[in-house]
Amino acid sequence: xxGVIQSPRHLIKEKRETATLKCYPIPRHDTVYWYQQGPGQxxxxxxxxxxxxxxxxxxxxxxxxxxxFSDYHSELNMSSLELGDSALYFCASSSPxxxxxxxxxxxxxGPGTRLTVL
Amino acid sequence: GQNIDQPTEMTATEGAIxxxxxxxxxxxxxxxxxxxxxxxxxxxxxxxxxxxxxxxKGRFSxxxxxxxxxxxxxxxxxxxKDSASYLCAVRVYNQGGKLIxxxxxxxxVKP
Numbered sequence: 716x717x718g719v720i721q722s723p724r725h726l727i728k729e730k731r732e733t734a735t736l737k738c739y740p741i742p743r744h745d746t747v748y749w750y751q752q753g754p755g756q757x758x759x760x761x762x763x764x765x766x767x768x769x770x771x772x773x774x775x776x777x778x779x780x781x782x783x784f785s786d787y788h789s790e791l792n793m794s795s796l797e798l799g800d801s802a803l804y805f806c807a808s809s810s811p812x813x814x815x816x817x818x819x820x821x822x823x824x825g826p827g828t829r830l831t832v833l
Numbered sequence: 834g835q836n837i838d839q840p841t842e843m844t845a846t847e848g849a850i851x852x853x854x855x856x857x858x859x860x861x862x863x864x865x866x867x868x869x870x871x872x873x874x875x876x877x878x879x880x881x882x883x884x885x886x887x888x889x890k891g892r893f894s895x896x897x898x899x900x901x902x903x904x905x906x907x908x909x910x911x912x913x914k915d916s917a918s919y920l921c922a923v924r925v926y927n928q929g930g931k932l933i934x935x936x937x938x939x940x941x942v943k944p
Contacts (some may be wrong), residue, residue: 726885749919757934757935757936758932760931760933763929770930771930771931809930820934826875827875
């Protein structure tokens with residue numbers, strides 16, 4: 716079965732550079748979530764999209780932005796990178812529920828992008 | 834605010850049973866999830882409870898008591914490959930379905 720695809724899997728950047736992380740949800744999933752997981756930490760919610768509209772926003776820095784495109788893939792854009800941005804970035808997707816509401820269904824996580832800022 | 838607590842680490846023996854507890858304090862509770870995560874890998878869905886009671890799925894079971902803000906994950910017939918971090922996560926109404934994770938319980942299975 717198709718899973719969530721994230722690219723790149725590994726990324727090394729210098730401080731103050733920019734990075735773009737991509738997420739391709741499971742086919743027919745309309746909701747995408749982004750999480751950041753620092754070393755030894757639990758995943759922290761950053762932002763989510765439902766039907767190409769932002770549905771919720773968490774602890775995402777102003778230096779980061781994201782969007783969901785017409786084919787439902789999502790991109791997380793990160794600028795002015797800092798050392799503290801080094802983390803695993805997970806994307807998760809979910810499908811519409813029986814009532815058409817994505818929030819009722821489990822989230823399937825992608826393999827993550829490991830970002831290292833030097 | 835939201836608060837989720839689970840033990841930081843546990844150790845158990847291969848073939849045994851282990852119970853990982855999770856307590857939570859949230860407003861607008863809309864389901865509790867358990868995920869398994871091996872180091873450097875993606876969390877993998879294990880179970881979901883939204884009503885009180887026990888959900889059984891092979892070697893894994895999860896229990897929920899909404900009135901007590903309490904859940905546990907029960908792992909039976911432990912195998913070495915069960916050594917991983919187990920994350921308890923709560924979903925909240927009207928917040929886009931995001932998951933709020935506990936800090937995870939690092940389980941070590943010994944021979």
